[in-house]
Amino acid sequence: MRYRRCGRSGVLLPEISLGLWHNFGLEDDALQGRAVVARALELGICHFDLADNYGPPPGSAEECFGRLLQQEFSTHRDEMFIATKAGHLMWDGPYGDWGSRKHLIAGLNQSLRRLRLDYVDVFYHHRPDPDTPLEETIEALVQIVRSGKALYIGLSKYPPALFNRACSMLAEARVPCLLHQFRYNLLDRSCESGMLPAARDQGAGAIAFSPLAQGMLTGKYLNAGALPADSRAARSNSVFLNADKVAADAERVAALDAIAREAGIPLTQLALRWVLQHSGITSLIIGARTVAQLEDCAAAADQPPLSDELMKALSE
Numbered sequence: 001m002r003y004r005r006c007g008r009s010g011v012l013l014p015e016i017s018l019g020l021w022h023n024f025g026l027e028d029d030a031l032q033g034r035a036v037v038a039r040a041l042e043l044g045i046c047h048f049d050l051a052d053n054y055g056p057p058p059g060s061a062e063e064c065f066g067r068l069l070q071q072e073f074s075t076h077r078d079e080m081f082i083a084t085k086a087g088h089l090m091w092d093g094p095y096g097d098w099g100s101r102k103h104l105i106a107g108l109n110q111s112l113r114r115l116r117l118d119y120v121d122v123f124y125h126h127r128p129d130p131d132t133p134l135e136e137t138i139e140a141l142v143q144i145v146r147s148g149k150a151l152y153i154g155l156s157k158y159p160p161a162l163f164n165r166a167c168s169m170l171a172e173a174r175v176p177c178l179l180h181q182f183r184y185n186l187l188d189r190s191c192e193s194g195m196l197p198a199a200r201d202q203g204a205g206a207i208a209f210s211p212l213a214q215g216m217l218t219g220k221y222l223n224a225g226a227l228p229a230d231s232r233a234a235r236s237n238s239v240f241l242n243a244d245k246v247a248a249d250a251e252r253v254a255a256l257d258a259i260a261r262e263a264g265i266p267l268t269q270l271a272l273r274w275v276l277q278h279s280g281i282t283s284l285i286i287g288a289r290t291v292a293q294l295e296d297c298a299a300a301a302d303q304p305p306l307s308d309e310l311m312k313a314l315s316e
C-alpha cells in the first residue's frame with residue numbers, strides 16, 4: 001500500500017481506505033466483516049471510515065466494529081486511523097441531527113461508547129447545516145479536539161464557499177481542517193468544479209467516497225435487467241442504489257467498460273486509478289462486502305498510472 005500526505009498535515013493515509021457504511025451492520029455477516037477488517041490491516045489499509053448512522057440499524061456499524069476492535073484488534077489501535085461523523089439523523093427530537101453543539105458533542109459521545117474508544121482520529125461534520133450558525137458548529141468541533149475526543153477535524157459535503165469559511169475559522173482556532181470528504185467517481189465529477197480545488201487551496205486533504213459508484217463501476221450490473229442477487233442494488237435496505245438508478249446509468253457504464261476492455265484493464269481498477277490520479281486526492285474510501293472485493297480494490301494501488309490518452313478518453 002502506498003500512503004499519501006493529507007494536505008499540509010503530519011498525517012499519511014493509505015491510497016485505499018475502507019468505509020463501513022454498508023456490510024458491517026447487525027444485519028450483515030459478522031464473520032465476513034471480521035475477515036474484511038483483518039485482511040485490510042494485512043494489506044496496509046489502516047484507515048477505517050465510519051459514521052454514527054451506519055448500519056443498518058443506525059449505530060450498529062460502530063457497535064460491530066467496536067466489538068471487533070476490543071476483542072481482536074486492540075493491540076493494533078495505534079496502527080489504525082479511525083474516523084466517525086455526526087450530522088445525519090440519528091435520534092428523535094430536535095437534537096438528533098444537523099450541526100448544533102448539542103448534536104455534535106452528544107453524537108460523538110454516543111459514537112465513542114459504541115466504538116469502545118476514548119478518542120477517534122478524525123471526527124467529521126457529516127453534512128452542512130443550513131440553519132445553525134457556522135460559528136457554533138466550528139466552535140463545537142474545536143471544543144471536541146481540545147477535549148481530546150478527536151485528534152483531527154474533517155468536513156463532509158460542504159459547498160466550496162462554506163468550506164472556505166469553515167477552514168478559515170478552524171485555522172484561526174489552530175485546529176486546521178484535516179480532510180474534506182465528498183463523492184467522486186467516473187459518473188459523478190461535480191467536485192471538480194469546487195470541492196476538490198477548494199480542499200487543495202486550503203491545504204486540506206481530499207478523500208473521495210463511493211469511487212465505484214456503489215458498485216456500478218465494477219461492471220456487475222452490465223447485464224441489463226438482471227441485478228445480481230447478492231448485489232447492493234438488489235438489497236431492500238439500499239436507499240441510494242436500486243434498479244432505476246442502475247438503469248439510468250447503464251449506457252454510460254457500458255461506454256466506460258468498452259474503454260476498459262480496449263485498454264485491457266478491469267473496469268474496477270480503471271475507475272479507482274482514475275480518481276487516485278487527480279491532483280489533491282489523498283485517498284479513496286471504498287466499500288467491500290467480501291475479502292475478494294477488498295483485495296481486488298487494493299490491487300488498484302499497485303497499478304502503474306493511467307496514460308494521458310486513457311485519462312482523457314475516460315474524462316470525455
Ligand SMILES: NC(=O)c1ccc[n+]([C@@H]2O[C@H](COP(=O)([O-])OP(=O)(O)OC[C@H]3O[C@@H](n4cnc5c(N)ncnc54)[C@H](OP(=O)(O)O)[C@@H]3O)[C@@H](O)[C@H]2O)c1
Binds near residue numbers: 019050182213268286
Ligand atoms: N460522507 C458521506 O456522506 C458518505 C456517503 C457515502 C459513503 N461514504 C463513505 O464511503 C464509503 C464507501 O462508499 P461505497 O460503499 O458507496 O463505495 P464503493 O466502493 O463505490 O461501493 C462499494 C460496493 O461496491 C461493490 N464492490 C466493491 N468492490 C467490488 C469489487 N472489487 N467487485 C465487485 N463489487 C465490488 C460492493 O457492493 P455489493 O454489495 O454489490 O457487492 C461494495 O459494497 C462508505 O462506506 C462510507 O464510509 C461517505
